[in-house]
Amino acid sequence: MSLHAETPAPLGGKLNTPLTRVLAGFVLILVAILAVRFVRGLGAVSNMNDGYPWGIWIAWDVVIGSALGASGFTVAFATYILNRGKYHPIVRPAMLTALFGYMMAGASVFFDIGRYWDFWHIFTPKYMQVSSVLFEVAICIMSYTAVLAIEASPMVLERLGFHKVRARLEKVLFFFIALGVLLPTMHQSSLGSMLMVFGPQVDPLYQTRLLPLLFLSSTIGMGLAAVVVEGSLTALALRRPFERELLGGLAKVGQGMAVLFLILRFADLGARGMFPRLLEPRLLTLMFWIEIALFAAPVVLLLGKHALRPSRIFVASALLALAGILYRIDAYLISYNTGAGWKYFPSMGELLVTIGLIAFEILLFIIAIKVLPVLPARREDHHE
């Protein structure tokens, strides 16, 4: 493989395709629903209530969206901190996924908070409350989104031909890479810590002082899984060969994280004498076991001599991502109980907003790989 083949280049091609039109349609629906939300208030479009004041706009868009966006920091860590040069070709798509994921999380917070016009309070010494876990999460996510934008900017500068600026930026990029690894470890663990102040309102199966570690380890797994799933789908869509060694390597690290998560989870439950409660017949224990099965599946799938089959790598990673997603839904919504009588299931409006955000993310990614040097160039692409 020559160096030339590895150099990233825009894919080119039409932006107006049936897929992008469908995605844009979902984005339009999102805009319409948000218009109602801004005119008439949160209650007009959402099922959130005083018993469940946080719904899927927080649990999915922010908590899960940003965890899948951990693709950026995990790949940056492997490539630049552990110096595994082989991961270089996936740094750019991973960074971009992370950037779009975090931008959507930020957008979601903006329309979820009731008094959005005052959101800047959180960043000013007059109002900031440093003991609040949410304060740390907000500051950290905001800075990390900026860091991601800086990390992604060489792609744009390269495309625009600003080579001098780019060269100057790359001299200091090491600092932003380091910051871009530190910040997610902070706020991804804090997204777990955020539940601690809920105390006994979060079921003891989920309320533990290990929340930060459980969230961090599962986040790393989810981020890696997201890269593998995205890499597989991109390869499929562009009819490129499956990068078996590369994606398999990441999936293996994800497997390690799943093992770490399971060890931490059961050690903690055992130490707190929770084992008898794991068999109680109720929804939460059922969800717990599904979640554990989803974490265990990739561990088993990636054992043995067939482990590096593309289909296995893909399925194992998809299941790992799903495991992390379910763990977060369980921790934030199912295990949360604030007293009798309160119910929550997302409204159609909430679901369509979340779907719209996901569609927007995919749309941005498709546009980006077509117009920016994101993916490694392949000779056959030039015929298109």
Added chain:
Amino acid sequence: MMDRRKLLKVIGAGCGAAAVAGTAEARGLRPMSPKALGLLYDGTQCVGCNACVVACKEANNMPREGDAMYEKPVDISGKTLNIIKAYRSGTATHKDQVPDGYAFTKMSCMHCVDPSCVSACPVSAMTKDPETGIVKYNVEACIGCRYCVAACPFGVPRFTFDTPDPKISKCQLCVHRMVEGRYAACAEVCPTGATLFGPVAELKKEIARRRALRPGTKTIFPRGRIGGGDSYEGVVGHYVDHVYGEREIGGTQVLHLSGVPFELLDKPPLPDVAPARISESIQHAIYNHLIAPLGFLGVLGVLAWRNMRKGDES
């Protein structure tokens, strides 16, 4: 090989930084201010007249709920800060009796000594007055994130979901009336002294006095506020052996007495330790003067710099 050694270095540095941070003091207990103000609600003295519900609405300019004649809120909400709820069973004929009985309870802010809402709020919109201990809300600061609503174990702060200009609503012990020399409207209008306002230290003495009396005998109950001079003669209740709020999540400044177990009154059983204390101790241990994060950043920076420089040369 090189990679593994580097990974170990990074992990080692991370653990070292964590160890330094781990030596940070866990956040200590929050003592109650000696001048803390609060309420005593004695369910055995409550007659369920709802005068406190109406007075609270008037004192706080809250909108009416129900029909044109009567206030009929069914729960605290963005429109109601205080409500009297009833327990009923069977024929519901005997006051403060579990079978075939009924009992009243009050729902409003408990003014925790170590409040979860204050710990949760990222913009200091929820604050605890250092002197009176009243948990206050400042709409000017609030961003409407509802972390306080989610955090409160009593389900107290509520949010107005039905407006584009929403806010949090919760009892602030009528702090706005105190400048006029007045006090909590609910206590002011209570005809039997079931809701009593006063310094928490005095309220605790009154609780001890009531619990020491023989149930069924007559006694004089202070009415309105402790030391206000007003009083009312009533019958001593058959109290359950539990003062709700004395120990719950580190104690509260609103204290409840009852003739039936508190579980029947939607008063959740809570641990003695404030969740805010656990959560803040862990946050402070990790982020103690940012030593651990900055140390970790240094290690990451050096490695990234070395590796990226090598990449350029090759």
